[in-house]
Amino acid sequence: MIGEISHFLSLSAVLLLGLVLIFNLFFSFDKFHPNQLMLSMRLFNQACWLVFISFGMYVYLAISDDFSIAYIASHSNSQLPIFYKVTSIWSAHEGSMFLWIVFLSAWSIFFINSLDKNHPLKKLTLLMLSLIILGFLLFLLLTSNPFERILPFGAIEGADINPILQDPALAIHPPMLYLGYVGFVISFSFISAYLLNGNFELQWEQDIKNWSFVAWIFLTIGIALGSWWAYYELGWGGYWFWDPVENVALMPWLAATAFMHSLFASSRSNVLKTWTMFLGILIFTLSLFGAFIVRSGIIDSVHSFANDPERGLYLLSFSGLISLFSLSIFAYRLPDLNSSKLVVTGSKESFLSMNNILMITSIFSIFLGVTYPLIIESISGEKISIGPPYYNTIFSPLILIAAVFIMISVDALWQRSMSLRSLFFNVAAPTLLSLLSLYLIWMTTGVFSILAYVGIFSGLLILVSYLFRIVNNFFNKKYINKGSAVAHIGLGLLFFAVSMNSILSYEKNLNLAPGQSIMVNESVQEFSFKDIQVLKASNHDVISAEIALLHDEREISLNPQKRKYATRGQITSESDIHASLLKDTYLTIGDQLENGSWTFSLKINYFIKWIWFSAALMVFGMLLTIFKKKVL
């Protein structure tokens, strides 16, 4: 019964949103009446609340083990703790789409109610938002209905959640990511409304600035958490795989980052406005593209949901339609938008426009990497994978160019060219210091790789430049933009950590019987296999090994495990990790060999922690910018 009520509420939301659209389209030719907007707002708010209540009831259904609902029956289980019963809702396509729509409605209802009731763009923004929510609700109910019942008799027991998803990270990684993705519906709708409205005297930047910043924070945290989860919990052994699904999350992130930079220039000095608008539309377009890639099953990926051409076609047509709609108005209005104001060479604006170009290049390169296998497949029928080598070669020069521009631009001024003298100091000192550090790194590690060294050098350039800036601020009281400095130091650190990780990390495969011990290399002097045990846990068996390591004169004990889950028969590997400031010791247990010994894979990963730390710095820098008293 509750299932039907929940279903009915979602259907009613569709009806109300439909009413908002019909009502406004039919009566928009009449003289605008204030009550019209008021009525539309009420309908819209109620529709959003219906979606929230419907989702709340769905959560209740999951908690109370209603296995007559097909989706819950195939993704949950009565043995699960309540926590995982709730998170199981977004462990597959239907439920996660539902969550996506809940977030979409939440962002929309907050934003639209925050706008003044006389705001000239309020009505058009409301219509855009209604259209988008309506489209996705219909997608949910028509092609991926989570309310479907198993009739006439429901299942007695659920099929269980995939064991690798029985993890606290599932509770936060997808929701954070979705909050980020859909948050940019605000810039998308608002800019589209602005372009439709056609009054270009309006200042629109301030109204969406903080909303986009917050969405960016969610997106950044979401991506970083996904990477953290893959590394620490899923035991994939790495933090980034250039998997198609990671790529489609990175594209909106890059667009959003460019958008925020461009937004500063637009609102501050009235330049790059077309850029900013284009990027504002592009972010959500890329989010939709991502949803399409993941949910249509068009690309094989470790992340993708089940393949269903019908869903893919609906998503493609609907996302394509609204993106194309916005892009077309943008193209139509383009001649009127060009500002007469020119960007001064060497000013802050000029560097920001450079940033836009670099970001668009990166997005396009990733886009090419994602679609290239599909293009090849449709031409020759072959399936190929494009992996890290492509992305590493593309990104290392881009990163270097970006770093050089960041280095030059730390002292740049708004609307004024920088002096040659400060330009010289900005370039010479960091370059020399970075080259020196690079030489020292080469001497101490003895490893050389051109791509990695380009990355390390780029990271150092940024770090050293900002270091000078901070020193200058401390002694000469020279102004420093704290948020920007923290975020860019995070970026420099990210380049540095990722590149150092790639040259220093290594992996060893070992073969040992219980009781044996061996020397691996100079740094891992002793690896002893103390014991192995078979234990029983509630829903799985555990094989747990006890290993003692002598790593760089430090004693470490590790317990890598293998688990066999009863319900699905799936075997998972639980790596054990010992983390220190500089490096992680990462141990996975493999199979037992015929002679009774076991195989192990020992990985030493350097600078991993620094990667998360640099993401945290970027988020912190953004927070500083949001909470600064007088922004811009």
Add this chain to the structure above:
Amino acid sequence: MNKLLRFLIVIFPILILVFFAKVLLIDEEIKFSNFEKKNFPVFQLNDLQGNQVKTESLDGIKLVNVWASWCITCLVEHPFLTKLSNNGIEIIGLNYKDTDAKANAWLQKHGNPYLFSMYDPRGDLAFDLGVTGAPESFLLVNNMVVGHIQGEMSQSKWETIFLPLIQKARQDL
């Protein structure tokens, strides 16, 4: 310039849309190519443990699966291969343009459905076989290649292409 830009902003997304629609709508039906039987190429390779692979080990009905640790699609088809191997299908891996350390680590982590894997870091044997990328699978009957599947091995491809060939070969043997 401006006109061209306006044109591109609209045309480029339309092209992308059309392309994806086409990819989605391509009939997933697998084309039966007129596959010509041929002898398995002569080769000299080691397995991933460093032992030389004997030609006799390819006798009987064997599935040769081209894989690599860098290949995401290989990870996708991996559970299906594991299922086949549990059902008694003998699968031999051809580790393609990979390093043995990475390949062994991959097998340790995800499980090993292969009897053994031939180690072909330069892609010599793969070249002679006519491999275009990973994953690819070949069906061998007594050292003769009788069937070929490009890309991910799925239940439907298995049932429509390889299974009839295997049943025929079992009757003949």
